[in-house]
Amino acid sequence: MSLSFTHETLPQRVVFGSVASLADEVARLGSRPFLIASERTRVALPHAVRHTEVVMHVPVEVAARARAAAAENDVDVLVSVGGGSAVGLAKAVALTSGLPIVAVPTTYAGSEVTPIWGMTENGRKTTGADPRVLPRTVLYDATLTASLPVDLAVASGLNALAHAVEAMWAPRTDPVNRAFALEGIHYLRAGLPILDSFKGRQETLLGAHFAAVAFASAGSGLHHKICHALGGMANLPHAQTHAVVLPHVLALNAPAVSDRLAQAFGAASAVEGLHDVYEEIGAPRSLRELGLSEEDIPPVVDAVLEAVPPGNPVPVTAANLTALLRRAWAGEDPQ
Structure with a gap:
């Protein structure tokens, strides 16, 4: 049987190990980080502007507030720490700003390696694909999943x-x-x-x-x-x-x-x-x-x-x- 297909490999840096290297990974991409993480997330990032409004399915109004906060603080790199909702919000910001994302997953959601974004409005979830939302770096640390129920x-x-x-x-x-x-x-x-x-x-x-x-x-x-x-x-x-x-x-x-x-x-x-x-x-x-x-x-x-x-x-x-x-x-x- 003959084979014929086109495969595209997405460009991304993957670091599997310890969250202790987060500051170094962020510094590779920017110096004014915007940290998207819920209030209960304990990962710290010095000098980051922290944004804690993380909502499932990324309602468009939540995305709009995050975009405004990122613009007001003149950030140059987005950092998401959490599950699919956190990286989804970072993607919503990146979609309109073009800012690079460093993703630190604390669940097994997988959104951190896809160029797929999704937002919800009036009970309908819209998704799309855009290379701007693909996180540039993903940092995996299995200890961060230990607190998951x-x-x-x-x-x-x-x-x-x-x-x-x-x-x-x-x-x-x-x-x-x-x-x-x-x-x-x-x-x-x-x-x-x-x-x-x-x-x-x-x-x-x-x-x-x-x-x-x-x-x-x-x-x-x-x-x-x-x-x-x-x-x-x-x-x-x-x-x-x-x-x-x-x-x-x-x-x-x-x-x-x-x-x-x-x-x-x-x-x-x-x-x-x-x-x-x-x-x-x-x-x-x-x-x-x-x-x-x-x-x-x-x-x-x-x-x-x-x-x-x-x-x-x-x-x-x-x-x-x-x-x-x-x-x-x-x-x-x-x-």
Whole structure:
């Protein structure tokens, strides 16, 4: 079989080790840092202007206030410390200012390695891709994830797993990012069951990085389109929503999924392998428990159908999408 594909490697400095080097990494890019981190974040950065209004799904009005604060203080480098919401806000500022970002993840969200931004307005989440929002430097320190509550750590790790699984069939998938995805699944499968240990957190963080690199290249597939609609329209928590939806999208696409995905999970099938992980770590299973009402399902279906990416392995219809969301809402077996 002949191969023909175009793969683009994104330019980024990745430092895996200790947050103690943060000041040095920031100094490589600027001297007047704007630190975006929630009030409970303990990472310090001398002489930084600190901005603590970090909100899930980045409402446009929150982005506007952060942009204004950055401009008023004449900063020249953005520093995000936190999960996807913190780096998402930094991206919103970078989108209009062009300022470089140093990202320090404290979850397994993966947003730190993608050029994808997202903001919410009037119940609708809009996303896009722009090279200006790709963090120039990412500093990983597994000790920073130790304070995550267990349920949030599990959900965040499964969000990372969703990046890897979906990269196997996403619109721009190719052999390079599928290799990253499979390596990501390997580390996530090993790390997620032992998140109470430093080894588990470190392996999960490394797996999340590989998964996000694959996702950044392969693009956003059906799973992410569903989760973006749920997050924007129903304001559901990001990581938990991804964790609940993933098994259902995998079950839908399972007939067309490569055997290599099953091998990465060490199971007879990808669906069975993912199920084993969920059983082992006590994963969330129901959109109803996250706050979605049954009446919200039809408008979410309509929104997703408008955004279904080309090339999904299985045709997506109103009927099978509704059935998928109803099973996810009720917490039923994906199959």
